[in-house]
Amino acid sequence: xxxxxxxxxxxxxxxxxxxxxxxxxxxxxxxxxxxVRSEFLALVGASGSGKSSLARAVAGLTPCSGTVRLxxxxxxxxxxxxxxxxxxxxxxxxxxxxxxxxxxxxxxxxRPSALELLERVGLGRExxxxxxxxxxxxxxxxxxIARALAAQPSVLVCDEILSALDTSVQAQILALLGELRxxxxxxxxxxxxxxxxxxxxxxxxxxxxxxxxxxxxxxxQVFDAPTSEHTRKLWSARLRWPAPHxxx
Amino acid sequence: MSEALEVRxxxxxxxTRAGSRGAVAGVDLRLERGAAHxxVGESGCGKSSLALALLGLxRPGGQLAADSYTxxxxxxxxxxxxxxxxxxGRRVGLLxxxxxxxxxxxxxxxxxxxxxxxxxxxxxxxxxxLLARVGFDAPGExxxxxxxxxxxxxxxxxxLACALATGPSxxxxxxxxxxxxxxxxxxxxxxxASLVERExxxxxxxxxxxxxxxxxxxxxxxxxxxxxxxxxxxxxxxxxxxxxxxEALIAACAAREPLDEPLRGLSGxxxxxxxxxxxxxxxxxCALARDVCRSARPALLTLGPGRDLACPPRAQGxxx
Numbered sequence: 001x002x003x004x005x006x007x008x009x010x011x012x013x014x015x016x017x018x019x020x021x022x023x024x025x026x027x028x029x030x031x032x033x034x035x036v037r038s039e040f041l042a043l044v045g046a047s048g049s050g051k052s053s054l055a056r057a058v059a060g061l062t063p064c065s066g067t068v069r070l071x072x073x074x075x076x077x078x079x080x081x082x083x084x085x086x087x088x089x090x091x092x093x094x095x096x097x098x099x100x101x102x103x104x105x106x107x108x109x110x111r112p113s114a115l116e117l118l119e120r121v122g123l124g125r126e127x128x129x130x131x132x133x134x135x136x137x138x139x140x141x142x143x144x145i146a147r148a149l150a151a152q153p154s155v156l157v158c159d160e161i162l163s164a165l166d167t168s169v170q171a172q173i174l175a176l177l178g179e180l181r182x183x184x185x186x187x188x189x190x191x192x193x194x195x196x197x198x199x200x201x202x203x204x205x206x207x208x209x210x211x212x213x214x215x216x217x218x219x220x221q222v223f224d225a226p227t228s229e230h231t232r233k234l235w236s237a238r239l240r241w242p243a244p245h246x247x248x
Numbered sequence: 249m250s251e252a253l254e255v256r257x258x259x260x261x262x263x264t265r266a267g268s269r270g271a272v273a274g275v276d277l278r279l280e281r282g283a284a285h286x287x288v289g290e291s292g293c294g295k296s297s298l299a300l301a302l303l304g305l306x307r308p309g310g311q312l313a314a315d316s317y318t319x320x321x322x323x324x325x326x327x328x329x330x331x332x333x334x335x336x337g338r339r340v341g342l343l344x345x346x347x348x349x350x351x352x353x354x355x356x357x358x359x360x361x362x363x364x365x366x367x368x369x370x371x372x373x374x375x376x377x378l379l380a381r382v383g384f385d386a387p388g389e390x391x392x393x394x395x396x397x398x399x400x401x402x403x404x405x406x407x408l409a410c411a412l413a414t415g416p417s418x419x420x421x422x423x424x425x426x427x428x429x430x431x432x433x434x435x436x437x438x439x440x441a442s443l444v445e446r447e448x449x450x451x452x453x454x455x456x457x458x459x460x461x462x463x464x465x466x467x468x469x470x471x472x473x474x475x476x477x478x479x480x481x482x483x484x485x486x487x488x489x490x491x492x493x494x495e496a497l498i499a500a501c502a503a504r505e506p507l508d509e510p511l512r513g514l515s516g517x518x519x520x521x522x523x524x525x526x527x528x529x530x531x532x533x534c535a536l537a538r539d540v541c542r543s544a545r546p547a548l549l550t551l552g553p554g555r556d557l558a559c560p561p562r563a564q565g566x567x568x
Contacts, residue, residue, distance in 0.1 A: 047431075047432065136517065166291050166456050167457070167500050167501050168514040171502075171512065172514075172515075174513075234431070237430060239437075239460060241504055241505040242482070
């Protein structure tokens with residue numbers, strides 16, 4: 001991959017939380033990686049491994065050390081974050097259309113309309129005037145993605161966005177992310193606890209353990225031939241699909 | 249005496265502004281002691297309504313009815329509050345999704361257990377024993393801790409210890425692994441499976457995750473629009489599904505093997521509640537649908553031992 005294709009360059013990223021009692025806690029230490037155009041990079045790890053701290057630090061929502069550099073020419077809103085709880089990125093008291101208009105307003109022309117954005121994520125005119133609570137979980141997550149797209153990002157950071165959704169809806173959202181990557185070269189940083197999704201859908205997988213990136217590579221390589229003991233443990237503890245009968 | 253929890257023709261409906269809306273439309277279910285059974289389906293299919301109804305619980309505005317409800321051979325009245333209060337907790341326990349609300353945030357683990365055990369059974373020894381049963385190696389260190397001082401996986405095991413405190417023979421677990429990561433989810437499922445195996449607990453688990461059902465083992469019911477469309481041993485259903493909806497759920501599941509095959513999403517949205525029209529509720533999303541599917545609601549037919557299917561095109565030739 002050529003360096004021109006790099007959308008996001010993360011170097012020596014660290015997140016430190018101070019505690020009232022005891023020494024400060026490093027949620028993230030010396031994490032470095034690049035995200036290239038159209039790439040789906042999954043970040044996996046056990047609870048408390050630093051996945052969400054990483055997502056929030058990259059999106060600029062938490063103070064951090066190190067550097068998060070975007071490719072030249074990207075605007076201030078080039079990184080957008082979508083949360084597990086889509087309600088968190090949608091103002092509950094405003095209609096979806098108004099939420100989108102608000103994000104669209106500062107964008108340069110030509111820019112899409114709120115309706116075009118909703119149609120792009122598989123919603124329609126009916127949802128323009130809907131309040132977030134009137135949508136299903138899957139529709140809300142689509143609306144949150146539309147809201148992120150309104151800022152014309154080059155990188156979408158997704159923090160456990162599938163966790164609250166049915167499996168069939170998860171597959172629909174993953175398909176939508178695939179289309180957006182192909183269509184506009186969107187890079188996706190996908191934080192998930194679902195190893196099967198990472199194994200199946202990601203171009204590369206990063207494994208976090210105790211705040212450190214212990215492994216990074218193509219999913220087949222990372223999971224089938226792990227170099228880190230932590231990766232091996234994580235993968236072997238996943239929920240298993242039954243194996244077909246082997247008759248004696 | 250048959251040691252089972254058995255319900256026939258269970259119906260749950262909710263009053264809405266537009267009139268009564270069905271959530272569960274006449275489901276039969278049998279859960280034996282020492283057996284596990286999972287109920288899967290998408291949001292709105294009625295799986296949680298079904299599970300909670302087995303404890304006489306309905307959401308506000310809900311109505312519950314059944315042709316019969318028997319527990320270990322005894323018929324229970326759905327109308328008598330006294331029956332439910334005897335049944336809940338003592339005979340049938342409840343485990344909910346791990347959340348901040350599942351345990352009282354102000355009470356230490358010891359106090360939570362003491363409340364669950366009740367005045368008669370309370371005691372430090374009993375508490376320690378319960379914590380050991382749910383897999384804590386050093387339960388003594390846990391007693392003074394508050395819920396927020398525990399990890400999500402630990403809180404879920406404390407919740408399970410509370411559910412087991414009064415010695416129920418059956419446990420209803422509603423999405424017990426939904427907010428846990430894979431490691432912790434597997435730990436809870438292994439624990440439930442060992443309670444089934446070692447203590448002959450009957451476990452009914454509601455989940456949206458087919459891989460969780462596979463891990464628990466036992467039987468599986470697939471629900472759609474308030475009805476069971478396919479039922480059988482979980483292994484068989486996942487490896488050789490017959491209902492097109494079961495097939496679609498599996499195709500959309502990332503945990504399915506082989507892991508190199510692409511995911512196939514299911515187009516359209518799942519209905520919320522029971523559809524008030526004739527025919528198979530899945531027909532409009534089904535490639536196999538024929539006239540017969542649209543004219544009458546398919547009955548759940550027995551294909552073989554413990555294997556039921558509600559799909560006329562697929563049942564033809566398969567049933568004997």
